[in-house]
Amino acid sequence: MIYLELFLVFFLVGLFTIGGGYAMIPMLQEQIVGRGWLEAEDLLNVFAISESTPGPFAVNTATFVGYDLGGVLGSAVATIGVVLPSFIIILIIARFIYNFLEYKSIRTGFETVKVIVVGLIFAVVLELILKNVFGDGFDLKSFDFVAFGIMVSVFFLKLVFKKLSAIKIIIISGILGLIFYGIFPL
Amino acid sequence: MNKKLELFLTFFKIGAFTFGGGYAMVPLIREELVDKKGWINNDEMLDMLAIAEATPGVIAVNSATFVGHKIGGFWGSFAASLGVVLPSFFVIILVALFFEDFLKIKVIADIFRGIRAGVTVLIFNAGLRFFKQIPKTAVNYFLIALAFGLSVFLEFRFLSLCLLVFGFVFGLIGQLLKTGREERE
Structure with missing residues (x-):
């Protein structure tokens, strides 16, 4: 049943996200693209929308993917799933473990999860770069110079202008896409 | 005003006016919870953020649950979490309703092709940020x-x-x- 599956997937994603929205991308990629729910490209579109609309990234993504798969009820189920682990864990901490920050071993456990996340994110990025540039195969003839150019220029823009917000990066790359795919295709 | 309603409305505002969640919310959280409402002081806010960040889950919801519990117990947590989530929920459903048809327009498809390259860089930068920490x-x-x-x-x-x-x-x-x-x- 799609609703139960949506709930469980997003519950797991919520449970294993430590340190903010982007930390959940490797698991989302694996679960959502892996289950054939969305193509990798669709998921990138969803990330773009989640980043440029108000609200927490994780909730936006859950709502969007839930809606795609199961309408409004699907959204509700996915959102409840992604939020519930936070709610339960923090209630337990607020109620019973006032000195949570003093439990060094548990904290180190979670810190180490963040170390793993770094490796996982870089693996996802590699996969996405290849996908943007080569499409589904590894055909050199289909090398997408525009996608490559946008990635390189946006990366350096952010290096130079450190304050550049995510939304501005999205807008700039959208404009570059419009110009070099639409108006003056290379 | 009823405490739970107040929690709901405050976090609704925080959810509606921050983009990206997590750290982007900190200035508004400080303004609303510390300066205006006085529900928590600055040290408590820093503790709350440390816990929200060091535990699993969505940082925004972790913070809402935490403050909600302090002010109004279980139902306070519930009201605050619901508040922080609902704006996203409505906005995204509205976007999702039209997005698929929207993407069929050639111009929009071109724009999103560019955006996907940009988002890849955003994810890479997030990885770098985590690495630095x-x-x-x-x-x-x-x-x-x-x-x-x-x-x-x-x-x-x-x-x-x-x-x-x-x-x-x-x-x-x-x-x-x-x-x-x-x-x-």
């Missing part, structure tokens, strides 16, 4: 390489999950052993 030890480099290598070469739907659980257990046991050794010395 972690201690640069040999063990950590090894764990990063392990996670990276396995997920590049293996195709398994629960691989990330297994690696994350492994990371938690590894860190937990490592710290327990270290503490035990320090106590013996």
Whole structure:
């Protein structure tokens, strides 16, 4: 049943996200693209929308993917799933473990999860770069110079202008896409 | 005004006016919860953010649950969490309603092709940001390489999950052993 599956997937994603929205991308990629729910490209579109609309990234993504798969009820189920682990864990901490920050071993456990996340994110990025540039195969003839150019220029823009917000990066790359795919295709 | 309603409305505002969640919310959280309402003081806010960041889950919801509990117990948590989530929920459903048809327009499809390249860079930068936050030890480099290598070469739907659980257990046991050794010395 799609609703139960949506709930469980997003519950797991919520449970294993430590340190903010982007930390959940490797698991989302694996679960959502892996289950054939969305193509990798669709998921990138969803990330773009989640980043440029108000609200927490994780909730936006859950709502969007839930809606795609199961309408409004699907959204509700996915959102409840992604939020519930936070709610339960923090209630337990607020109620019973006032000195949570003093439990060094548990904290180190979670810190180490963040170390793993770094490796996982870089693996996802590699996969996405290849996908943007080569499409589904590894055909050199289909090398997408525009996608490559946008990635390189946006990366350096952010290096130079450190304050550049995510939304501005999205807008700039959208404009570059419009110009070099639409108006003056290379 | 009823405390729970007030919690709901305050967090609704925080959810509606912050983009990206997490740290983007900190200035508004400070303004609303510390300066205007006086529900928590600045130290409590920093503690709350430290806990929200060090525990699993969505940072925004962690913070809402935490403050909600302090002000209004279980139902306070519930009201605050619901408040912080609802704006996203409505906005995204509205966007999702039209998005698929919207993408069929050639111009929009071109724009989103560009945007996907940009988002890839955003994800890469998030990875770099996480990397900067972690201690640069040999063990950590090894764990990063392990996670990276396995997920590049293996195709398994629960691989990330297994690696994350492994990371938690590894860190937990490592710290327990270290503490035990320090106590013996």
